[in-house]
């Protein structure tokens with residue numbers, strides 16, 4: 403049997419990590435893990451349980467309490483917290499605004515990195531794992547490492563496009579929130595958002611989603627053929 407292929411896809415918000423990773427995994431018959439959803443799930447649990455997310459010591463003490471389980475089928479990814487479906491609640495503005503503070507706490511990262519490595523080790527054909535520190539920290543021996551980028555304007559426009567008029571979307575406010583989260587994620591001490599030295603950078607600003615998917619599938623197939 404072929405050695406499982408491990409694909410790390412990192413980058414800031416709105417660069418296309420989730421949509422690309424799911425599609426690439428589905429095309430190649432690989433599992434899929436959204437590590438951002440796990441940090442969001444941890445944050446949702448903290449907020450729901452009255453933890454002060456700006457108090458790192460309090461967050462650290464609580465970090466081992468929730469049971470977070472990710473389903474890794476790319477056509478139907480799932481996430482539960484203590485057995486409850488968390489897919490909806492982890493996407494609220496409240497969670498988005500608090501997630502960078504929670505994910506900066508080393509105890510939170512240690513706990514989730516362990517889950518992420520177990521998921522990768524358990525994937526029968528291999529896995530696409532997306533996040534901020536997959537290539538640098540979680541899976542430094544990944545077969546292929548991709549770092550997605552896009553202009554802040556393009557990323558904000560994509561995020562606003564998702565709202566479908568459900569919320570009055572102010573592009574400037576969306577962009578400011580993205581840039582603030584990028585700065586927090588890139589500036590933290592433990593495992594910041596960063597491109598691994600051996601990651602391939604793909605600027606998606608002027609590419610369609612299909613072009614990005616095609617580009618990454620080709621890179622993975624080239625790597626597979628070469629080993």
Ligand SMILES: Nc1ncnc2c1ncn2[C@@H]1O[C@H](COP(=O)(O)OP(=O)(O)O)[C@@H](O)[C@H]1O
Pocket residue numbers: 413414415416417418419420421422560561563564606609610611612614
């Ligand atoms: N290359 C692209 N061109 C245009 N829109 C894109 C592209 N890649 C992703 N999108 C859209 O942008 C939004 C954010 O993509 P997503 O995959 O959630 O990014 P991330 O996981 O990096 O935050 C989604 O609505 C997605 O459909």
Ligand SMILES: Nc1ccn([C@@H]2O[C@H](COP(=O)(O)OP(=O)(O)O)[C@@H](O)[C@H]2O)c(=O)n1
Pocket residue numbers: 414415416437438439441442501502503505506532533534535536583587
């Ligand atoms: N590997 C990861 C993945 C996400 N995160 C944190 O989780 C947050 C949410 O990640 P996400 O991928 O769901 O964010 P979006 O790009 O979907 O907005 C990020 O802003 C980081 O603070 C992280 O610290 N490390």
